[in-house]
Amino acid sequence: MFLINCPYCGERDQQEFKAGGEAHIERPKQPTELSDDEWAEYLFMRKNIKGVQFERWNHAHGCRKWFNMVRDTSNDEIKAIYKMGEKPPSQ
Amino acid sequence: MRNKYSVFSLIKNALSYHENWQRAWKDPAPKKEYDAIIVGGGGHGLATAYYLAKKHNMNNIAVVEKGWIGGGNTGRNTTIIRSNYLWDASAGLYDHALKIWEGLSQELNYNVMFSQRGVMNLAHNLQDVRDLKRRTHANRLNGIDAVYLSTEEVKKFCPIINTSPDIRYPVLGGTLQRRAGTARHDAVAWGYARGADAMGVDIIQNCEVKGIKRNGDSVEGIETTKGFIKTKKVGVVAAGHTSVIANMAGLRLPLESKPLQALVSEPVKPIIDTVVMSNAVHAYVSQSDKGELVIGAGTDDYVSYTQKGSHQIVEGTLNAILELYPIFSRMRMLRQWGGIVDICPDASPILSKTSIKGLYFNCGWGTGGFKATPGSGDLFAHTIANDEPHKLNAAFNLNRFVSGDLVDEHGAAAVAH
Numbered sequence: 001m002f003l004i005n006c007p008y009c010g011e012r013d014q015q016e017f018k019a020g021g022e023a024h025i026e027r028p029k030q031p032t033e034l035s036d037d038e039w040a041e042y043l044f045m046r047k048n049i050k051g052v053q054f055e056r057w058n059h060a061h062g063c064r065k066w067f068n069m070v071r072d073t074s075n076d077e078i079k080a081i082y083k084m085g086e087k088p089p090s091q
Numbered sequence: 092m093r094n095k096y097s098v099f100s101l102i103k104n105a106l107s108y109h110e111n112w113q114r115a116w117k118d119p120a121p122k123k124e125y126d127a128i129i130v131g132g133g134g135h136g137l138a139t140a141y142y143l144a145k146k147h148n149m150n151n152i153a154v155v156e157k158g159w160i161g162g163g164n165t166g167r168n169t170t171i172i173r174s175n176y177l178w179d180a181s182a183g184l185y186d187h188a189l190k191i192w193e194g195l196s197q198e199l200n201y202n203v204m205f206s207q208r209g210v211m212n213l214a215h216n217l218q219d220v221r222d223l224k225r226r227t228h229a230n231r232l233n234g235i236d237a238v239y240l241s242t243e244e245v246k247k248f249c250p251i252i253n254t255s256p257d258i259r260y261p262v263l264g265g266t267l268q269r270r271a272g273t274a275r276h277d278a279v280a281w282g283y284a285r286g287a288d289a290m291g292v293d294i295i296q297n298c299e300v301k302g303i304k305r306n307g308d309s310v311e312g313i314e315t316t317k318g319f320i321k322t323k324k325v326g327v328v329a330a331g332h333t334s335v336i337a338n339m340a341g342l343r344l345p346l347e348s349k350p351l352q353a354l355v356s357e358p359v360k361p362i363i364d365t366v367v368m369s370n371a372v373h374a375y376v377s378q379s380d381k382g383e384l385v386i387g388a389g390t391d392d393y394v395s396y397t398q399k400g401s402h403q404i405v406e407g408t409l410n411a412i413l414e415l416y417p418i419f420s421r422m423r424m425l426r427q428w429g430g431i432v433d434i435c436p437d438a439s440p441i442l443s444k445t446s447i448k449g450l451y452f453n454c455g456w457g458t459g460g461f462k463a464t465p466g467s468g469d470l471f472a473h474t475i476a477n478d479e480p481h482k483l484n485a486a487f488n489l490n491r492f493v494s495g496d497l498v499d500e501h502g503a504a505a506v507a508h
Contacts, residue, residue, distance in 0.1 A: 001401035015403045019393035021347070040493040044345035044436050048334035050396045057393075073348075074396050 002076050007083050008063045020056035022046050023068050024088065050074050054088055093289040096200050115281060116288035121295050121317050125153045127324035127475055128313060130300050130336060132156025133165040134276070135453055135460065136328035137283035137294070138468020139475070144290035146469070147476035152292055154284075155315060157299035161280030164330050164460065167430035169353050169387040171366050171377065172462040173210040173271035175237050177226045180486035180498045181439060182233040187483050188466025189270060195465055201282030203274045204380065208365045210271035211240070211248060213415075215260040215371040223266045230268075240265045249367055251418050258414055260372050273366060273377055279464055303340040303450070310340075310449035326451045326475050331396065331431025333454035340450060344441070345492045346433045349390040350400035351458050354427040358382030362418070374411035384422060386412060390432065390458060400429035432458050439498035442471050442480065443489040451475050452489065 005011045028034050028042055047053065053073050058066050070079040070089060080089045094100060094113045104112055127143060129136045132154045143149040172192055174185035196203050214220045223239065230237035245265045246254045254262045284294055295317065302314035303325065312321040327336045331348045358381050368375035375387045388408040391401050405427060413420055435441060435455035440463070442453050453471045456463065470484040480488060491497055
């Protein structure tokens with residue numbers, strides 16, 4: 001449980017938000033040409049990092065907008081928050 | 092030679108004020124090389140080592156554990172054991188474990204306090220009723236004991252449940268598996284450790300794995316905080332930290348690690364003599380032999396390795412508990428804790444070979460691995476020893492995420508399985 005600084009609404013309680021999992025997983029450009037292995041990689045395989053991880057969050061009980069977050073999963077410390085489409089900050 | 096525990100050994104040791112009990116397991120330094128190494132000294136890892144030694148004559152093996160044995164999720168779960176799963180593959184897997192549980196204390200000569208007090212799952216809406224009836228039929232076709240109960244029968248089986256029709260989520264019925272129940276979680280780890288150690292397995296605690304050494308596509312050994320150990324077979328049984336080990340070998344797995352919470356109340360006199368689980372409102376409760384109510388809460392929805400979890404998750408569970416059991420309204424909670432669970436997209440485990448020769452994973456048990464401990468160890472030992480899965484865990488391979496042949500127990504099983 002922690003506070004999240006929504007880029008649209010400001011600081012709110014984490015329970016207003018929905019975690020959306022790992023960020024920057026690109027949707028395949030040519031889905032019809034993907035092998036089963038590549039589909040598995042895209043759909044299911046995750047980095048699941050213990051440490052600094054890039055992820056998507058949604059302010060589900062607020063502005064309902066999606067944004068990105070850089071968070072240390074070993075202590076839940078938020079390192080950075082940036083809007084969708086913006087370049088992720090370098091580590 | 093391991094001394095046998097019996098009433099006579101108890102009397103004998105009582106005469107010397109219990110100061111001369113034999114050590115249950117040694118504290119060895121790692122050898123230079125083993126035939127196989129198990130990474131993770133929880134219940135599943137220790138059981139794997141035990142069955143490797145017992146059934147496959149692999150005695151030159153080690154279990155490495157970064158903390159102390161049984162200190163992770165083995166010591167953090169709510170000790171529920173059942174096998175009433177919907178899908179055939181899951182039913183086979185979990186009932187295999189339940190059958191081993193039934194004779195485990197005798198086999199290990201260690202009292203794991205397995206108590207078949209029954210597990211009851213409640214239905215709170217019409218869809219729950221249909222799902223639970225379907226599951227009951229599926230269980231019976233698979234030879235697993237299951238009965239469907241009406242609201243009156245639920246009330247009769249567990250009189251403290253509030254079955255009034257005017258509560259927010261009224262009890263419309265339930266299922267009961269009488270062979271299900273609970274066991275003493277620490278004793279399971281200790282019993283397997285003692286049994287494995289007696290057959291020559293080295294249990295190496297405070298030894299964290301730092302890297303997996305590969306030669307091309309085969310495993311050569313592991314780097315640990317106690318130095319390099321050579322081996323051709325590594326079985327990873329690291330629960331919430333599985334992805335961390337997988338990353339060392341350059342593998343990605345379909346796992347997300349999340350905090351799962353549980354809590355216990357102050358001890359009171361016996362009031363609930365079974366385990367009651369409720370999927371729809373997410374509340375499950377049983378009573379330990381000490382008298383504490385053991386309550387399981389849910390997972391947080393974000394990846395975290397903090398072993399904490401959010402307050403509102405506990406609050407939601409307790410709201411549901413209070414509506415179902417008004418008698419608990421003045422109970423005080425003593426302790427709360429979190430464990431890190433590794434969850435697969437289909438909420439079923441992985442017991443599998445990998446693309447790297449000699450590297451095996453036993454993971455993805457998510458929120459309900461404790462019940463499977465003996466079966467998981469037995470089948471994983473088979474997989475490691477033969478380099479091929481047993482027919483009971485063949486469906487739980489890593490390749491199912493490529494083939495699409497998932498064992499989708501999300502929602503099909505009861506809560507927090």
